Amino acid sequence: MSDFNISNLGLVGCGGAGFPTHVKLAARNVEALIVNAAECEPLLHKDKEILLHRTQDFFTGLIVAADLTGAANVYIGLKKKHADLFNFMEKAIPDRRIKMLPLGDFYPAGDEYELVYEATGKLIPFGGIPLNIGCVVMNVETLMNLGLNRPVTHKLLTVTGAVSKPCTIEVPIGITVSEAIALAGLNNLDGMRVIDGGPMMGKLVTAPHTDIVSKTTGGLIVLPETHVLIRKMTASDSTRTRIAKSACDQCTDCSELCPRALLGYPIRPHKAMRTAQFTPYAQTDYAIDSVFCSDCGLCSNFACPEDLPPREMCAIAKRYHLGKGVKPASFQGSPQVHPMRNMRRVTVERLIKKLGLLDYNHEAPLQTVSKTFNKVVLPLKMHIGVPVTPTVKLGDKVKAGQLIGAMPDGKLSAALHASISGTVSSVDDKAIIISKE
Numbered sequence: 522m523s524d525f526n527i528s529n530l531g532l533v534g535c536g537g538a539g540f541p542t543h544v545k546l547a548a549r550n551v552e553a554l555i556v557n558a559a560e561c562e563p564l565l566h567k568d569k570e571i572l573l574h575r576t577q578d579f580f581t582g583l584i585v586a587a588d589l590t591g592a593a594n595v596y597i598g599l600k601k602k603h604a605d606l607f608n609f610m611e612k613a614i615p616d617r618r619i620k621m622l623p624l625g626d627f628y629p630a631g632d633e634y635e636l637v638y639e640a641t642g643k644l645i646p647f648g649g650i651p652l653n654i655g656c657v658v659m660n661v662e663t664l665m666n667l668g669l670n671r672p673v674t675h676k677l678l679t680v681t682g683a684v685s686k687p688c689t690i691e692v693p694i695g696i697t698v699s700e701a702i703a704l705a706g707l708n709n710l711d712g713m714r715v716i717d718g719g720p721m722m723g724k725l726v727t728a729p730h731t732d733i734v735s736k737t738t739g740g741l742i743v744l745p746e747t748h749v750l751i752r753k754m755t756a757s758d759s760t761r762t763r764i765a766k767s768a769c770d771q772c773t774d775c776s777e778l779c780p781r782a783l784l785g786y787p788i789r790p791h792k793a794m795r796t797a798q799f800t801p802y803a804q805t806d807y808a809i810d811s812v813f814c815s816d817c818g819l820c821s822n823f824a825c826p827e828d829l830p831p832r833e834m835c836a837i838a839k840r841y842h843l844g845k846g847v848k849p850a851s852f853q854g855s856p857q858v859h860p861m862r863n864m865r866r867v868t869v870e871r872l873i874k875k876l877g878l879l880d881y882n883h884e885a886p887l888q889t890v891s892k893t894f895n896k897v898v899l900p901l902k903m904h905i906g907v908p909v910t911p912t913v914k915l916g917d918k919v920k921a922g923q924l925i926g927a928m929p930d931g932k933l934s935a936a937l938h939a940s941i942s943g944t945v946s947s948v949d950d951k952a953i954i955i956s957k958e
Contacts, residue, residue, distance in 0.1 A: 527589075528928070531673040531736075531936040535662035536568075536631075539737045539904035541935040542663055546589045552655030554592035555640050556583065556664065558599040559624050559631035562719025563873045563882070565740040567679045568661040569603065570689040570887040572610055575665050580615050582668030587618055590657055596622040596640045600630065627866035628721065629780055629817045633658040638784060644858070647786070647813075648850025662739075672922045672938035676734050679885045680705040682743035683713060687881075688888040693921075693940035694736055695897030695955075698729040701741055704890060714751045716742040720876055721818040725754050736903040736935075742881075749877050753821070753830075758837060761830040765797035768829055775820035775831040778865050781813055785856030788813035790820045790831035793838045811838035812849050823867055823875050895957045897940050901926055901950070906933030911953055917945045925953055 532542035536557060560568040571579060587595050595616070599607055601623035611621045622640055624630045634645055636658055643654045651658050666673050676694050678701065681687040685706035692701055698715055707713075715726040717738055726732050726741075734741075744751050775790040782788050787810045796808040814835040821832040859865075873882050901908035909926030913919060919939040926937030939955055947954035 527667070529924070529936050530666070530671070531938050532663060532666055533673075533736050533904045533935045534660050535666070535676075535737060536660035536739055537737065539735075539935070541904055541906060541933060542659075542667065543935075544933060545657060545659070546586060548590050548652055548657050550591045551652070551657050552593055553637075553641055553657075554583075554587050554590055554595045555622070555633075555636050555651075555656055555658045556595070556597040556661060557631045557633065557636055557658055558597055558661050559629075559636070560600075561628045561631040561869065562721055562723075562740070563628075563869055563876065563878055564681050564742055564885075565679045565719055566681075566885040567677050567689050567739055569606060570679075570885075571661050571665050571677060572599075573606060574887050576610075576613055578668035579661060579665045580613065580619075580668070581670075582664035582666065583619065584616055585667055586657075586659060586664060587616070592618065592657070594640075595619040598622040598624050598630070598636050598639065600624045600626050602626045625866065626868050626870070628819060628869055628872050629815075632780060632815060632817065634784055634786075634815070635780065638858070644785060644856040646850075646855060647852045648848055672924070672936070673736060674922055674938050674940040676736060676738055678734065678738050679740040680743075681740070681883065681885050682716075682881050683707070683745060684743055686888075687883045687885040689885045690888050690890050692734060692890055693894055693897055694903075695733050695899045695940050696894050697898075698726050698732050698734060698741060700894065701734050702729065702743060704888070704892065707743060710743070712746055713743050714746045714748075714755075716740075716744065716754070720750055720878060721822060721872075722816060725751075731898075733898050733900070735900065744881070750822075753828075756830070756833075758833070761833045762797050762837070764829055765794050765831075765834050768827055769794040769798060770827075771795060772826065774826060775824045778824040778867060779820055780817055780866075781815050783859045783862040783865055785858050786813045787852060787854075788835070790814070790835050793834040794829065794831050796838060797834045808835070808838035809842050809847060811835040812842050812847055814839050819867060819872075823872055893957075894941060896943075896946075896954065898952050898954050899925070899937055899940065900952045901937065903937075904935040906935065908950075909934055909937045911948050913945045913948065913953065915945055915948055919943065919945060919955060925955075
């Protein structure tokens, strides 16, 4: 990486909260570098398309990451059901350190706790991170961007759902969600809602005509506003709490199928439901184990036979207890894998059926985008950490790839670059807007 300092590329984790990559790659002498290519969320195909069509860039970035971290072993976690792609990748491996890691077709196979255990047989300690046991987990697109060795200006994402042409596209960061969806053949979003991310852990887009495609947008799923999944996602906390209070019969199915519980972590969603039934969260620590919830949504969207909201009750309890200073690392003991873990995994096929997404389960091939975009809105914070400091002012002419936001000294952040060439038409403490003349 002689042409750029990695910290100046604006690299962040493309599949999660946007952790700055240069900080992750500061780890040294790690035992295992693990690639999350599981893509376990239903309907999304972006990572598979990258592996198939951007193979060389991906492997270049993977080798750079392995060299920087000194990883003794490198694993690419890919579901073995994708047999053709799995064999293609295995034959294309350019470095003896790299091995394919076959994963089952279960959700959430891409959870880093699951990946680390599948690759190494080790469990992350309570309140820990993969590095605590010598592991670094990275995303496919992040490694591709590293291999490209240039500032991050574009985003690959799957656009699918109630669209005429499901596809995976590469677009400038900062275009609107509606502009991206139009590339999949849908121009009218009346009566529709959009999920940013997967159907299990994604978030509803509140204003698709103004909300933007960010560095962490991995997919856009369009569904009718009457779809059962949308109705669940739009329910208020008060409605969910009322449902939990009135209907839960404490069958414990949510806890029996909880992926983190099956790995041995002390999370029991049925306890959060019980707490909701009997007392306000501010008066109890009964659901304190909710701090271990990964928010995967399997309990609410699959396990509960009555379609109740244990995930949402865990989220309320988790916010409360973390706000009171509870730390998962303070829990005693260590995780022990449940003996029934393999038997209780939920396949993605079953999940798609339960979510009512069979009609939208289509391939989304990589599509070339020729459209020119006239404006981008680039938030100063698309990553974990603090916002960048603008390095441009109103009226400045900028070129695509030019640095427009610098990381504050000594702070966790990720550099920001212009995604199109044009003129800076707005700068404030939230975002930089670039418009073509």
